[in-house]
Amino acid sequence: MNPKKINEDISYKSPGKFEETRFEKIHNEIFQNSTIASKIVAKEIALLIRSKQEKNKPCILGLATGSSPIKVYEELVRLHKEEGLSFANVITFNLDEYYPMRKENNLSYFYFMHQHLFNHIDIKPENINIPDGNIPFEDLNRYCVDYEKKIKNSGGLDFQLLGIGRTGHVGFNEPGSHVNSGTRIITLDHITRVDASSDFNSIGNVPKRAITMGVSTILKSKRIVLMAWGKNKADIVKTTIQGDISSEVPATFLQNHINTTFVLDQAAASELTRNKTPWLVKDCIWTPELKNKAIVWLCQKTNKAILKLTDRDYNNNGMSDLLASGSSSYDLNINMFNVLQHTITGWPGGKPNTDDTNRPERANPAKKNVLIFSPHPDDDVISMGGTFSKLIKQGHEVHVVYQTSGNIAVTDDEAIKFAEVCNDFVADEGYKVNFKSIIDFLKNKSENQIDSLEVRKLKGLIRRRESYAAVRHIGLNDENIHFLDMPFYETGQINKKPIGVEDINIVADIIAKIKPHQVFAAGDLADPHGTHEVCLNAIFTALKKLKSEAYMKDCWLWLYRGAWHEWDVHEIDMAVPLSPDEVMLKRHAILHHQSQKDRVVFQGNDTREFWLRAEERNKHTSKLYDDLGLAEYEAIEAFKRFQY
Structure with missing residues (x-):
């Protein structure tokens, strides 16, 4: 196999030699989405394994963890089970592991690799090498030297799979790592720990150190593929590919590797000059x-x-x-x-008896059936609370649908508080739920133990009742509030099941029941664990399934953002201005979600609370409109129409 190919169908192109890539110093390929890209990467790995088998040689793979390679591993497992790809000749070396960390911990990289790959293929156990996070501290230096020697004695890495952190780390080589660094113990950057905090439920639970292969170890690989998905990685991808080499961004050392390819989805590549401002590099x-x-x-x-x-x-x-x-x-x-x-309107459901030629929404029917989908129990008011209120006040038949229970985002302390209140209230009533057992479970819960069904039910009810309170505050009747509790979400842990037919049917059923003229859905795909994306894909699939129905001819789909990012001005199809009173109404609706206040469990890269993020983003959008010479408003909620 030609090493300078990502597969036999995509030829290698040197960075900087073509007009559109003249700012780029690392070869990269951009794909429509991470699923397509992951299959391409898995195909290259499979070709390498088979070519080594033909020569009766071992294939030495350097492997990564985190969310980026999961779909690659899924495809490798499929190739093994369905197309006979054998891993009998494969020797693997993982990049890193938290320290200290027991192998049995379900947040260890040892656990991750076995869960996603090793338990499903025919690799020999003795050929699996993962840094041991339980080595006594005094033995670490010798252990790291031996890990390096083992890689070298195996013949060196034929292929190294990488992800990239927001600090520019590869492996856990944080800013300041030297180009000559080898396998070692390292202190994790604060940003890296913040990014991992959603997995560990709080930053206080994230280990402060890790064992990692060094930059030098990685650069000795014969072939390197780095994957990056999503808008959150766009800035660091641009810095790495177009910036100067610096130990402050260790990934930039890859510019000096002769056979590296970055594999990106469109969102991760969005800040590259050729995508963000293509007029600066080409006609x-x-x-x-x-x-x-x-x-x-x-x-x-x-x-x-x-x-x-x-x-x-x-x-x-x-x-x-x-x-x-x-x-x-x-x-x-x-x-x-x-x-x-023409994007600006105070009538998000359309203004009756008015020429709608230059308005974002239709005037007719004057009273619309409106269906607002919310992936979590608070996305509706966070992202479109003001528009939500306007639709109700302007006489539309508005329904809100919460797609998941959101139970994993309720802390144990919050659940204990509610359980103790319930326990006190029903102590003498012989109530059928044993709240004492819930309290005992939570107070004695072991590290990373999955919540019991009763605890998950309680946490889901906490969020459900907060949702009722929030939308009652903006005027919605209880009978127009719906909870789907989509099955893919209900695992009791961060990792979810693949979306299934039952999930799609649940979404399709509520659409068929309401027969909406407008559907609002979350187009913000940057949430830390992908629930927004799964929920949106379920809506897309359900709409496609129902497309032949007569009522669907009059159904428009509007996508909102706000919890994680906002639409860029040029992307906005409908801008709904909010008055100061409407901003306060929205804030108070968000604050009804008390379990999410003060300590957001899954806050992602933004440390602000959700009410503050939403408010400041809405005010920022209004300022952008003002700066462009349009009317000045207190705040604006933005929407993009999606043609499904």
């Missing part, structure tokens, strides 16, 4: 979407409102060909101003 086909994106960028670059842009602004910032196509700056500015002006 563009100026689609309406690209034109809108470029003009908004130009306004922000020049700190000018749209109608103040000049020919010189366009010419000096890589957009001269846009002017050369026949449009003057005046025409471009006016057209763009009108595009954004």
Whole structure:
């Protein structure tokens, strides 16, 4: 196999040798999504294993953990079970392990690798090498030296699979790691521990140290593939691929490796210059979407409102060909101003008896059936609480659907508090639920023990009742509140089951029952454990299943964001302004979710509480509109229409 190929169908292209990649210093391939990309990576690994088998040689693989390689391992397991791929000749070396960490702990990388790969293939146990997080501290230096020797004596790594952290770490080589570093114990960066805190339920439970292969060890690999998925990785991917080599971003050392490929989904590649501002690196086909994106960028670059842009602004910032196509700056500015002006509406369900030619929503029917999907029990009010309230006040038949129970986001302390209240209340009533057993379970819960069914039920009810309180606050009747408790979510742990037919049918059934004219759904896919993405895909599949139904011809799908990211201005199809009173109404609705206040369990990269994130993002969107020369509002909630 040609080592400079990601598979036999995709030829290697040197970074920087083509106009569009002239800012890039590492070869990368961009795919529509992580599923497609993961299958390509797994295929390359399988080809390598088989080519080594043909030569009767061992195949030495360096393997990674975390969310990035999971789908690669799923595909390798499938290839083993369905296409006869044998791992009998494979020797593996894992990159890292938390320290201290017992192998039996379900958060150990030993557990992870066996759960996702080793338990399902025919690899010999003696060929599996994972750093031991339970080695006595005084023996660590010798252990790390021996780990290095074992890699070297095996013949060196034929292939190294990598992910990348927000600090730019590969393995656990944190900022400051030297290019000549070998396998060693290292102190984890605070950002790395914050990112891991959702797995451990709080940052206080995340180990402060880890054992990791060194940068030098990784760079000796014959072939390196680094995978990155999602918007959260976009900034560090750009820095690594386009920035200068620095020990402050250890992944940049990969620029000096002659056979490295970054495999990215579109979101992770979104900040690369060729994607974010392609007009700076090549001639563009100026689609309406690209034109809108470029003009908004130009306004922000020049700190000018749209109608103040000049020919010189366009010419000096890589957009001269846009002017050369026949449009003057005046025409471009006016057209763009009108595009954004037409996104703004105080009538998110459409304004009755009004010309709707230039409005984002239809005027008819005047009273619409509206279905708001919320992946977790608080996404609705966090991301569109003001719009939610407007739809009710303007007379639409609004229903909210909570797709999952959200039970894993309730802390044990919060659950104990509620259980103790219930226990005191029913102590003399012979109530059928034994709250004392729930309290005892939680107070004696062992490390990483999965909650009992009773505890999960209690935590789910806490979030359910908070949801009732939140939407009652903005005026919704109880009979219009629905809870799906989708089965894929109900595992009692962070890792979920694959979405199944039952999940899809549950979503399709509620759509069929409501027969909506509008569906609102979470298009924010940056939540730490992917629940938003799974829930959105369930909605897409259900809508496709129902597409032939007559009522679906009048059903529009609107996607909201806000819990993790916001739509960029050029992406917005509907901007709903909020008054100061509506901002406060939304804040108080969010605050009804008391179990999520003060200590958000799964807060991701943003340390702010959800009410504050949402409020500041909504105010930031309104400021962007104001800076572009449009009307000034207190806040704006933004939506994108999705053509399904």
